[in-house]
Amino acid sequence: DAKTTQPNSMESNEEEPVHLPCNHSTISGTDYIHWYRQLPSQGPEYVIHGLTSNVNNRMASLAIAEDRKSSTLILHRATLRDAAVYYCILIERRDDKIIFGKGTRLHILP
Amino acid sequence: KAGVTQTPRYLIKTRGQQVTLSCSPISGHRSVSWYQQTPGQGLQFLFEYFSETQRNKGNFPGRFSGRQFSNSRSEMNVSTLELGDSALYLCASSLDWNTDTQYFGPGTRLTVL
Numbered sequence: 001d002a003k004t005t006q007p008n009s010m011e012s013n014e015e016e017p018v019h020l021p022c023n024h025s026t027i028s029g030t031d032y033i034h035w036y037r038q039l040p041s042q043g044p045e046y047v048i049h050g051l052t053s054n055v056n057n058r059m060a061s062l063a064i065a066e067d068r069k070s071s072t073l074i075l076h077r078a079t080l081r082d083a084a085v086y087y088c089i090l091i092e093r094r095d096d097k098i099i100f101g102k103g104t105r106l107h108i109l110p
Numbered sequence: 111k112a113g114v115t116q117t118p119r120y121l122i123k124t125r126g127q128q129v130t131l132s133c134s135p136i137s138g139h140r141s142v143s144w145y146q147q148t149p150g151q152g153l154q155f156l157f158e159y160f161s162e163t164q165r166n167k168g169n170f171p172g173r174f175s176g177r178q179f180s181n182s183r184s185e186m187n188v189s190t191l192e193l194g195d196s197a198l199y200l201c202a203s204s205l206d207w208n209t210d211t212q213y214f215g216p217g218t219r220l221t222v223l
Contacts, residue, residue: 036212036214038153042216043114043200043202043214043215043216043217044153044200044202044212044214045213045214046211046212046213049211087153098143098155098166099155100152100153100154100155102152103152103153
């Protein structure tokens with residue numbers, strides 16, 4: 001099964017950019033990379049997803065390496081409200097399984 | 111549009127009992143998936159239903175089962191509860207599971223004593 005690897009935790013200062021890395025070295029050609037985040041006491045919420053090209057939306061940007069073995073979620077200007085656990089998820093179409101990484105707990109310092 | 115709702119929000123059971131959790135998806139969503147979240151194992155996929163059929167299943171024992179009704183509402187059942195089943199159970203709905211954004215409910219916190 002393809003797996004994702006993320007750092008356990010990261011810290012960033014408020015109003016600065018944050019780069020959250022994810023390694024997925026065994027990704028296959030048709031697997032999508034999804035990012036979700038979970039705020040305290042809430043269910044996860046969708047952030048962004050992509051296949052090969054970099055993606056932008058109002059919440060974040062997703063930078064995908066050329067070989068697709070890693071990706072980086074970019075929060076352009078972190079706020080206190082962005083403190084959450086961020087999950088990098090590989091949608092493995094071949095096996096129809098969803099495999100979650102352990103997630104990165106992001107701390108935002110005021 | 112109303113979000114995903116789960117009932118009950120909190121539940122306390124004892125070992126050996128069984129429990130049924132309910133999930134009402136966003137209107138129009140036909141895919142409902144269930145997840146177990148524990149501090150030690152993180153977020154783990156249980157199963158996914160689409161149009162009343164279980165399409166995908168994670169690596170959980172047969173004590174964990176589910177079903178989906180014609181209105182897309184879904185129930186999850188756990189029989190013969192064990193202490194290790196204490197967890198937050200989340201459901202998510204989407205138009206289609208592996209191509210569309212999943213919308214998660216707030217979860218049901220199950221405590222097994």
